[in-house]
Amino acid sequence: MPRPVRVLPAPGTFTLDRNTTVSGDTAAGEWLRRHVGAATGLPLAEAEHGDVRFRIAPEKIAVPEGYRIEITERGVRAEAHDESGAHYAAQTLRQLLGADAWRDSPVRRGPWPLPCGEIEDHPRFSWRGCHLDLARHFMPKREVLRFVELLAAHKLNVLHLHLTDDQGWRVEVPGLPRLTEIGAWRKGSQLGAGPHAGYVDRPHGGYYTESDLTEIVAHAAEHRITVVPEIDVPGHCQAAIASYPELGNDPRRKLEVWTGWGVSEHVLNAEESTVEFFRRVFDHVMSVFPSPVICVGGDEVPPHEWERDPRSVRRSEALGLSEPARLHGWFLRRIIDHLHTNGRRALSWDEALDSGERPPTGCIVASWRDEAAGLRAADAGYDTVMCPEQRVYLDHRQSDDPDEPVPVGFVRTLEDVYAYEPVPAESPSSVFQHVLGTQAQVWTEHLDSPSRVDYAAFPRLCAFAEVAWSRSAVRDFSRFRARLESEHLDRLTAFGVEFRPLEGPMPW
Numbered sequence: 001m002p003r004p005v006r007v008l009p010a011p012g013t014f015t016l017d018r019n020t021t022v023s024g025d026t027a028a029g030e031w032l033r034r035h036v037g038a039a040t041g042l043p044l045a046e047a048e049h050g051d052v053r054f055r056i057a058p059e060k061i062a063v064p065e066g067y068r069i070e071i072t073e074r075g076v077r078a079e080a081h082d083e084s085g086a087h088y089a090a091q092t093l094r095q096l097l098g099a100d101a102w103r104d105s106p107v108r109r110g111p112w113p114l115p116c117g118e119i120e121d122h123p124r125f126s127w128r129g130c131h132l133d134l135a136r137h138f139m140p141k142r143e144v145l146r147f148v149e150l151l152a153a154h155k156l157n158v159l160h161l162h163l164t165d166d167q168g169w170r171v172e173v174p175g176l177p178r179l180t181e182i183g184a185w186r187k188g189s190q191l192g193a194g195p196h197a198g199y200v201d202r203p204h205g206g207y208y209t210e211s212d213l214t215e216i217v218a219h220a221a222e223h224r225i226t227v228v229p230e231i232d233v234p235g236h237c238q239a240a241i242a243s244y245p246e247l248g249n250d251p252r253r254k255l256e257v258w259t260g261w262g263v264s265e266h267v268l269n270a271e272e273s274t275v276e277f278f279r280r281v282f283d284h285v286m287s288v289f290p291s292p293v294i295c296v297g298g299d300e301v302p303p304h305e306w307e308r309d310p311r312s313v314r315r316s317e318a319l320g321l322s323e324p325a326r327l328h329g330w331f332l333r334r335i336i337d338h339l340h341t342n343g344r345r346a347l348s349w350d351e352a353l354d355s356g357e358r359p360p361t362g363c364i365v366a367s368w369r370d371e372a373a374g375l376r377a378a379d380a381g382y383d384t385v386m387c388p389e390q391r392v393y394l395d396h397r398q399s400d401d402p403d404e405p406v407p408v409g410f411v412r413t414l415e416d417v418y419a420y421e422p423v424p425a426e427s428p429s430s431v432f433q434h435v436l437g438t439q440a441q442v443w444t445e446h447l448d449s450p451s452r453v454d455y456a457a458f459p460r461l462c463a464f465a466e467v468a469w470s471r472s473a474v475r476d477f478s479r480f481r482a483r484l485e486s487e488h489l490d491r492l493t494a495f496g497v498e499f500r501p502l503e504g505p506m507p508w
């Protein structure tokens with residue numbers, strides 16, 4: 001899970017025991033020794049010519065992140081294009097060892113047989129992402145580290161962290177202490193009208209120090225995952241404006257970190273000093289996150305404050321913009337150019353394309369609102385990550401059953417996620433060339449604990465991983481479901497994942 005390109009079973013097994021050794025100059029061998037060693041209690045000692053051998057062999061394995069495993073009664077040979085491929089070979093071996101190999105400590109003595117045969121495997125997309133919203137609800141660092149391991153176990157390779165929003169700012173920035181002293185905390189509130197009336201949120205907060213983030217980045221790198229941080233501008237910024245009122249359009253008005261959901265009308269002003277403030281924030285983010293891609297947000301920017309505020313109207317006139325709403329594109333462009341000047345690529349939600357100033361083509365588009373528009377962006381030459389809310393928003397509820405937790409969005413079943421095809425077969429070659437891949441979104445307005453995140457994400461993220469990794473030719477929902485039921489859910493249970501049962505919700 002996800003389904004490999006080719007599997008050739010053969011009779012017999014190779015059984016790991018106390019004498020089994022591991023070799024190869026890859027980090028994957030070390031990962032296997034540590035994780036499978038902890039679960040099985042076997043020493044899995046390092047040796048020069050191990051029974052389980054890893055080798056990086058790009059001359060034999062052509063596709064990036066690809067690998068080939070051969071298991072005979074004498075041992076295991078894993079060859080990979082690169083470190084990522086070797087890591088995925090190790091992940092596949094742990095899957096083959098069965099659910100108990102996913103535990104933190106041994107619950108039984110063994111035996112630990114691996115079925116003989118050959119596996120040839122590589123991904124179809126280079127961007128296999130999962131987004132996690134840590135702004136609406138903060139998650140302790142250890143939970144983020146655990147989430148990283150779950151993504152890697154499903155061969156996903158990008159973790160997009162949504163770190164700031166109207167309801168909370170989660171990144172400590174040196175020299176700008178109020179962002180976390182004030183912006184990271186919000187009061188509890190009884191939410192009013194609308195579909196979520198009566199839902200009571202508690203006072204809430206938290207933030208990550210530079211060391212926390214460095215640890216997350218390192219843990220992700222060990223699992224071959226790139227962490228793409230997001231600082232969302234110029235909308236979704238009420239927590240920043242509450243911290244530093246001079247960033248807003250009415251500095252005399254004291255805003256609080258928002259306690260509602262939806263889109264706050266309060267956006268950044270378009271002063272040069274505000275752009276400079278965020279250059280400073282992004283400089284810090286670039287120093288903490290080595291990712292070649294940094295997300296600038298850019299989504300859902302209501303223009304009303306700019307249209308009302310005479311200072312913004314004058315500003316947009318002075319900049320030669322035809323209407324204040326275009327300050328959206330103007331602001332984004334300043335930040336995108338700053339990232340590009342510093343050798344990083346900006347990622348923006350697709351609103352950037354309609355913001356009044358088309359982003360430079362080096363900018364990557366995260367297409368969430370409209371699948372067809374995403375494919376058009378790719379056709380127009382923008383590298384695009386397909387994130388459509390109609391398909392891969394995992395905060396949306398999983399059935400109409402009244403026992404589902406807070407019923408957000410539309411019904412998105414396991415089968416709906418599995419049926420998603422990011423690049424329809426009939427697409428022009430430009431689309432195949434520019435769709436980098438796909439990404440699932442875990443927004444957390446209504447996921448206020450790690451167990452709620454587990455429940456929303458799993459097992460739909462398993463289906464998503466297969467969409468992102470496996471070619472449509474090997475995908476089949478009933479066989480996928482059977483693999484989940486017969487093996488994979490047991491692995492998740494052993495790992496401690498509180499997934500939603502296939503047969504339906506449990507009463508909350």
Ligand code: TNX
Nearest residue numbers: 299300349368393395443444
């Ligand atoms: C839209 S998707 C948003 C988020 C919400 C999400 C809820 C996007 C770029 N913006 O702010 O959390 O819907 O499903």
